[in-house]
Amino acid sequence: MFTEASCAPPTVPGVAETLAEELLLLAYDLRGKCRMGPVELDCGVGGAMLSDLRLAGRLRLSGTALAVDDPEPVGDPVLDALLTDIAASPRSRTPQEWVTRLRATDHQQRLLARLADRGQVAVDRHRTLGVFVETRYPVRDIVGLWEAQQRVVAAVTTGAAPTDARTFALGALVAASGLGKAVFATSGNWRILRDRMREMTAGDWVADAVRRALSVEHRSVSA
Known part of the structure; x- marks a missing residue:
């Protein structure tokens, strides 16, 4: 089960991929076609950026609103720009509102x-x-793509919880943003594995924000 206590800060993003970049590697195939819809991709990447900052100890959930716990830059220009935007926001917003x-x-x-x-x-x-x-x-980074996918797959197929918070966060985003079939299809029943990942990461409020944002977007399209 996912808990905030399990979110030990990882190495500060830099040369190594951020969580958002790993999600993008999983989102595109070797021919360059995106394996998820544009709305799902947008919301998934937005959520991944929030997760990057949360895992680095910069963000927390205060009631229902997203709050900056530490304004110190993490050293990644894209994430630092987002952190500044959140800190400078004139009003409090929920994680779902930030994803949107x-x-x-x-x-x-x-x-x-x-x-x-x-x-x-x-x-x-x-x-x-x-x-x-x-x-x-x-x-083109086949190794990076394979390693990211195998970490998430191993988390739900080996019978043991992943040992690092980054895998929890990536798996939660995969399940929330509609990448479950692309990631899990070659490892068994992808729906069962996706649902298992959702159960394992039930306390991940960023993934929940992505699901809620997508639900609103889909309802607005079908209305």
């Missing part, structure tokens, strides 16, 4: 550009009659 709010920012593109600069993804722009119509991000 992050959909209107360029954080995801900045993270993809950084992955491309490192050679972890390629940038593949498809043209029709000389006009750009689609950008794909083929994953």
